[in-house]
Each structure stands twice: as structure tokens, then as C-alpha cells.
Amino acid sequence: MLVRFLSRAALPLSASFALLLVGCSGGGSDTIKVGEFASLTGKEATFGNSSHEGTLLAFEEINAAGGLLGKKLELITEDNQTKPGETANAVNKLIAKDGVVALLGEVASGRSLEAAPICQQSKIPMISPASTNPQVTQTGDYIFRVCFIDPFQGTVMANFATNTLKARKVAIFTDVKSDYSKGLAKYFKERFAANQGTIVAELDFNGGDKDFKGQLTAIKAAAPDGVFVPGYYTDVALICIQAKQLGLNVPLFGGDGWESQTLLEIGKEAVEGHYFSTHYAADAASDKVTAFVAAYKKRFNGKVPDAMAALGYDSAFFLADGIKRAATAEPAKIRDALAATTAFDAVTGQIAMNPQRDAVKSAVILQVKNGAFKFVETVNP
Amino acid sequence: MDWLLQQLINGLGLGSIYALIALGYTMVYGVLRFINFAHSDILMLGAFAALYLEPHVSRMLGGPQSILGAILIAAVAAGLCALLGILIEFLAYRPLRQRPRLAVLITAIGVSLLIEFTAQHEKVFSAKTQFFPRLLPEHSFQLGQVYFSSTDLLVPAVTAAMLAAMWFIVQKTRTGTAMRAVSFNQQAASLMGVNVNRIISFTFGLGSALAAIAGILYAMKAPGIEPLMGVQPGLRAFIAAVLGGIGNLPGAVVGGLVLGILETFLGGIPWLSSYRDGIAFAILILILLFKPAGLLGKATVEKV
Numbered sequence: 001m002l003v004r005f006l007s008r009a010a011l012p013l014s015a016s017f018a019l020l021l022v023g024c025s026g027g028g029s030d031t032i033k034v035g036e037f038a039s040l041t042g043k044e045a046t047f048g049n050s051s052h053e054g055t056l057l058a059f060e061e062i063n064a065a066g067g068l069l070g071k072k073l074e075l076i077t078e079d080n081q082t083k084p085g086e087t088a089n090a091v092n093k094l095i096a097k098d099g100v101v102a103l104l105g106e107v108a109s110g111r112s113l114e115a116a117p118i119c120q121q122s123k124i125p126m127i128s129p130a131s132t133n134p135q136v137t138q139t140g141d142y143i144f145r146v147c148f149i150d151p152f153q154g155t156v157m158a159n160f161a162t163n164t165l166k167a168r169k170v171a172i173f174t175d176v177k178s179d180y181s182k183g184l185a186k187y188f189k190e191r192f193a194a195n196q197g198t199i200v201a202e203l204d205f206n207g208g209d210k211d212f213k214g215q216l217t218a219i220k221a222a223a224p225d226g227v228f229v230p231g232y233y234t235d236v237a238l239i240c241i242q243a244k245q246l247g248l249n250v251p252l253f254g255g256d257g258w259e260s261q262t263l264l265e266i267g268k269e270a271v272e273g274h275y276f277s278t279h280y281a282a283d284a285a286s287d288k289v290t291a292f293v294a295a296y297k298k299r300f301n302g303k304v305p306d307a308m309a310a311l312g313y314d315s316a317f318f319l320a321d322g323i324k325r326a327a328t329a330e331p332a333k334i335r336d337a338l339a340a341t342t343a344f345d346a347v348t349g350q351i352a353m354n355p356q357r358d359a360v361k362s363a364v365i366l367q368v369k370n371g372a373f374k375f376v377e378t379v380n381p
Numbered sequence: 382m383d384w385l386l387q388q389l390i391n392g393l394g395l396g397s398i399y400a401l402i403a404l405g406y407t408m409v410y411g412v413l414r415f416i417n418f419a420h421s422d423i424l425m426l427g428a429f430a431a432l433y434l435e436p437h438v439s440r441m442l443g444g445p446q447s448i449l450g451a452i453l454i455a456a457v458a459a460g461l462c463a464l465l466g467i468l469i470e471f472l473a474y475r476p477l478r479q480r481p482r483l484a485v486l487i488t489a490i491g492v493s494l495l496i497e498f499t500a501q502h503e504k505v506f507s508a509k510t511q512f513f514p515r516l517l518p519e520h521s522f523q524l525g526q527v528y529f530s531s532t533d534l535l536v537p538a539v540t541a542a543m544l545a546a547m548w549f550i551v552q553k554t555r556t557g558t559a560m561r562a563v564s565f566n567q568q569a570a571s572l573m574g575v576n577v578n579r580i581i582s583f584t585f586g587l588g589s590a591l592a593a594i595a596g597i598l599y600a601m602k603a604p605g606i607e608p609l610m611g612v613q614p615g616l617r618a619f620i621a622a623v624l625g626g627i628g629n630l631p632g633a634v635v636g637g638l639v640l641g642i643l644e645t646f647l648g649g650i651p652w653l654s655s656y657r658d659g660i661a662f663a664i665l666i667l668i669l670l671f672k673p674a675g676l677l678g679k680a681t682v683e684k685v
Contacts, residue, residue, distance in 0.1 A: 204655035210603035213391035214648030234510040247528040
């Protein structure tokens with residue numbers, strides 16, 4: 001009982017303590033301290049390391065160009081080991097002990113949601129590079145993100161289906177077990193109807209199913225021009241295989257849940273020619289992307305940056321832009337500057353902050369071609 | 382009309398898999414009167430055995446996707462799983478044979494979880510979905526607007542062959558006679574000179590071999606396999622076995638086909654597709670309300 005009471009009391013206490021510290025140290029030190037929390041080890045270490053490398057590269061570039069406000073930026077990184085509970089520890093430490101003026105992190109929405117209340121209470125701006133769950137920024141006005149939220153991809157794919165695929169009749173095949181899938185389907189439906197398109201069939205599956213032929217036969221009977229499948233890659237691969245077996249030869253398309261090498265490994269030739277939306281493409285035709293990819297390759301032994309690396313990089317430059325416009329390293333002023341962002345040029349597209357502090361930006365469409373993901377086009381919101 | 386035929390073919394393919402798994406459940410139940418919940422995990426292990434055997438067999442035969450290779454892979458995987466089934470029975474179920482049946486049932490659930498979580502460990506198979514290689518060249522056929530593949534034909538054919546083989550073993554061989562004797566009364570059977578332990582081991586081996594073959598066919602239909610792949614079809618097959626009349630071999634097949642076809646048809650109705658399992662199971666409850674012993678099961682009166 002006592003322990004529980006203590007841990008409950010500890011949070012606001014440490015938060016106000018942190019505020020005091022920041023207040024004292026803000027002007028005097030010769031660096032601007034920025035905290036980062038990421039899953040550098042554990043189950044989702046690949047995500048955490050990618051975003052960390054992107055962030056690190058951005059800090060090195062900023063400092064090489066002379067820093068900000070005449071000071072160098074100092075990145076203090078904490079590893080949460082992909083474990084629940086560790087993020088809160090890391091964030092409390094960064095705020096209370098290190099006295100950071102802003103925080104960058106995390107990729108996973110679950111761990112961002114753990115950090116957000118602490119940052120909000122301490123009034124330290126937090127920028128998530130890649131958490132797409134709408135709840136993250138709803139925590140409070142100090143929480144930002146540089147990626148779009150899940151449902152937005154539904155809107156993007158509806159525009160893509162109408163304008164690029166010239167589809168008039170589309171079927172939707174939703175994973176009823178997943179909020180992500182249902183969110184995308186809902187926004188797709190709204191925009192596609194607004195584009196004068198018709199939804200000819202709506203069917204559901206359960207994530208983890210292995211047999212989709214019953215539903216796919218019904219979809220085929222409705223004769224659509226394309227099928228929107230906002231699922232995850234393992235289910236999508238099997239859906240593509242079975243659609244092909246049933247002679248359903250129209251384009252299938254979905255969201256970033258498709259983006260995995262496993263889709264190609266399992267789906268093989270059955271996923272060829274299908275489309276999905278995502279945050280960024282390394283082969284996009286943009287100077288910003290080309291420069292970023294070259295710098296990243298040089299810094300990290302020829303590794304091609306993935307979406308998480310690009311978003312990690314963007315989150316750092318987005319913060320730097322805010323600090324520059326605030327012309328001070330005070331957390332509250334940085335927050336105001338970040339919230340007022342209208343056109344920040346990022347690697348993953350131009351970013352504007354909406355009133356919910358979610359990034360309004362473009363998405364890219366990729367197509368599976370010859371066993372790889374190829375950039376098709378950029379779609380604006 | 383095309384639509385109806387297409388759904389029948391889809392349902393038959395799915396139902397045959399359920400039927401094959403249900404055969405294993407029902408065999409073990411027939412002899413031991415208990416549900417081996419680890420059956421669905423043996424199915425998964427069968428698929429993974431085939432995954433790891435495939436490169437070796439292909440190299441040995443000088444090329445992938447040969448009929449001989451597929452039979453060899455299935456036979457070795459079935460053999461391995463049979464041994465494992467016998468081992469599980471020996472280690473986990475045999476020591477509890479004289480205990481209340483509930484103890485064995487709980488143990489079976491424990492064995493099932495043990496296999497599932499061991500398999501998900503990173504050093505074993507890991508939790509991620511892996512591609513299952515093609516064991517046979519796949520052909521697709523088209524009749525008007527009805528499409529089917531060679532796998533759609535293979536699965537029902539294998540199920541039919543396995544049902545015939547099981548029926549032959551149980552009804553026409555000495556071992557089968559002994560199995561039926563053990564099923565009626567273990568004590569009396571052992572007094573008549575039947576080696577009860579050996580018969581039970583044999584039954585487990587046979588059931589596990591069936592599970593392995595079902596797992597391989599399931600993986601051929603949906604070539605992404607992971608350590609929990611057996612859970613869903615295992616549950617359906619268990620229900621199929623009960624629906625057909627548990628302990629009854631043709632009943633298991635009928636139950637599996639009914640369930641597979643029901644699921645496929647319901648899945649194909651737009652407004653109902655998300656309720657398909659609910660509706661399928663509601664129909665099963667209705668059937669069992671009117672025929673409590675299952676479709677082909679004999680109603681027995683419990684002696685008091």
C-alpha cells in the first residue's frame with residue numbers, strides 16, 4: 001500500500017522538481033540538452049536503432065553547421081529495452097536529472113503513451129517520430145508527432161484509387177480484430193464516397209485467419225476495379241495468394257501494415273503489382289531524400305535508411321526548427337513555436353501542425369515490382 | 382451458380398483439413414476417452430518439420446517440387462511427429478492414467494502451452510511467420526468462372542485416403558481389434574492378453590502422424606507458418622469431431638466438412654462475414670441440441 005502510494009506520489013513530485021531544475025539551468029549551460037528514449041535493445045530493437053541513427057545523424061549535422069542559438073546541441077539517449085515501465089523511468093531521469101529542454105521518442109505508440117503524461121505534466125515538449133496511434137497527441141498540448149496518424153492513410157488511398165487507378169467500384173476487406181484496419185477502412189470509405197466512387201462489397205476477416213476464399217469469392221462476384229485491404233503483411237500475403245488462385249485479377253492496395261520483407265517472402269509473385277501507402281521511400285525523386293540517403297549511407301556503413309530512420313531524422317530537425325524560431329531554449333516557448341509550424345520541409349514530406357499537433361503531410365505510394373518495393377508517387381492530403 | 386460451385390470447392394478444401402485433424406482427435410478419444418489438446422501443436426510441428434526437411438530432400442533428389450520428394454517429406458515428418466506423440470503420451474499422460482480424467486485433460490492443456498511457447502522462443506522457430514516452400518508444382522484449373530488449384534484437389538483426396546486407411550486399420554487388422562477392445566474396457570482387454578500400453582502408444586503415434594500430414598497440407602494451402610498456426614484449426618477440428626460424434630471416424634470427416642462449408646458460405650455473405658464463426662458455432666449448438674451424440678454418434682445410456 002505504502003509502495004503504491006509512494007510511486008503515485010513520485011510522479012508529480014519528480015515532475016515539479018524537474019521544472020525547477022530546468023528553470024535554473026536554462027540560461028547558464030553552454031549546450032542545449034535534448035533527451036531521446038528509444039528501444040535500442042529487446043524485441044523491437046530494429047525500430048529503435050533506426051530512429052536513433054536518424055536522430056543522431058541530424059544532431060551531428062546541426063552541430064557541424066554551428067549548432068543553435070550559438071550553442072551546441074547535446075543528445076542524451078536512454079534505452080527502454082522494449083520493456084513496458086522502462087520508458088517512464090528513462091523519461092523521469094532525462095527530465096529530472098539531465099534537465100533536457102525537449103524529448104524525442106518513441107516509435108511504438110504504446111511506449112509513447114507511457115512517456116506522454118510525464119512530459120505533459122513537466123511541460124517539456126515531446127516529439128514522437130513514428131507513433132501513429134491518434135491517442136498519443138491527445139494526451140496534451142506538449143505532445144507532437146512528425147508522422148501522420150493511421151486513419152489518414154485511408155484518405156490517401158481513396159484519392160490514389162480514384163485518381164491514379166481510375167477505380168470507380170472498390171471492395172473493402174477489413175481486419176475486424178484491428179483498430180488500425182477499421183480506422184483506415186472508415187476514412188477510405190468516406191473519401192471514396194466523396195470522390196463519387198462506389199463501395200461494391202464490404203467484407204471482414206479475423207487477423208490470423210489462413211483461409212480467405214469465402215470472402216474473396218464474394219468480392220470477386222461483386223466485380224470491383226480494386227480491393228482495399230488495410231491489413232498486416234502476413235494476412236495480406238495470404239489474401240493476395242488466394243485472390244490470385246480465385247482469378248481475382250484486380251489491384252489490391254493497403255496501408256503501411258504491408259511494409260515488410262515477409263510480405264515478399266510469403267506472397268512471392270502473388271503480391272506483384274499491388275500497392276500500399278507509407279511514410280517515405282528511399283528511392284523517391286526528391287533532392288531532400290537523395291541528400292539524406294547519401295549522408296546516412298556514409299555515416300552508417302552503406303546502410304539504406306528505412307522509414308523509421310527518416311522519421312527520427314525529421315523529428316530532430318523539426319525540433320531544431322522550433323528552437324530556432326523560438327530564439328530561446330525555454331520549453332514553453334519551444335512548444336509554442338512547434339505548434340505554430342505551418343510548412344516545415346522534412347525528408348518525409350512537408351509538415352504542417354494541425355490543432356491536434358499531428359503532422360499534416362503527404363504520404364508516398366509504393367508498388368511491389370520484381371520482388372521489391374518501388375516508389376510510385378507522392379499523394380498530398 | 383458459379384458462385385455456389387466456387388464456394389463449395391473452397392469449403393471442401395477447408396473442411397477436408399478440419400476433417401483430417403478431427404480424425405486424429407477422434408482416434409485418441411475413441412481409445413482413451415480424453416481430448417489430446419496438444420494435437421493442434423503436433424500439427425504445427427509437422428509443418429515445421431517439413432519446412433526444415435525440404436531443402437535436404439530437394440538436394441538429395443536433385444530438385445525441388447517432386448512427387449517423390451513430397452511423399453518423402455510427409456512420411457518423415459509424420460514419423461517424427463508419431464514418435465513425439467508417443468513420447469508425450471509416455472511422459473505426460475501415462476503416469477496419470479489411473480487418476481481422474483480431469484488431471485489428464487489439464488496436463489494436455491499444459492503440454493499444448495509448453496510446445497507453443499517453446500516454439501515461439503527466438504532460438505527455436507521464433508514467433509515470426511515463415512514462408513513454407515512449395516512441395517509440389519501447383520497447377521490451376523478453370524471451369525467457366527470457377528477456379529481451383531491442384532491443392533484444392535489434393536487435400537480432399539488425402540483426407541479420403543486417410544479415412545479409408547484408418548477405417549481399415551481399426552476394422553480389419555489385429556491391432557485395430559485390440560484398439561477397439563481397449564476402447565470398450567481396458568481391464569478386460571488386458572486380461573485377454575492385449576498389451577494396453579502398446580496399443581495406446583500406437584494410437585497416439587497414428588493420431589500424431591495424421592496431425593503432421595494435416596499440418597503440411599494446411600501449410601501448402603496457406604504458405605505462412607508460425608508456432609500458433611495450429612490453434613485455430615485445432616479448435617475447429619475438435620468441434621468438428623464432437624459434431625460428427627466423437628470417437629466415430631466417418632463422423633469426424635462429416636463434421637469437418639460441414640464446418641468448413643458453413644464457414645466458407647457465411648464468410649462470403651457481406652453483412653455476415655464478421656459474424657461467421659459465431660453463426661457457424663450457433664448452428665452447431667442447435668445441431669447438438671437435437672442430436673447430443675453428434676451427427677453419426679450413437680446415443681449411449683450412462684449406466685448408474
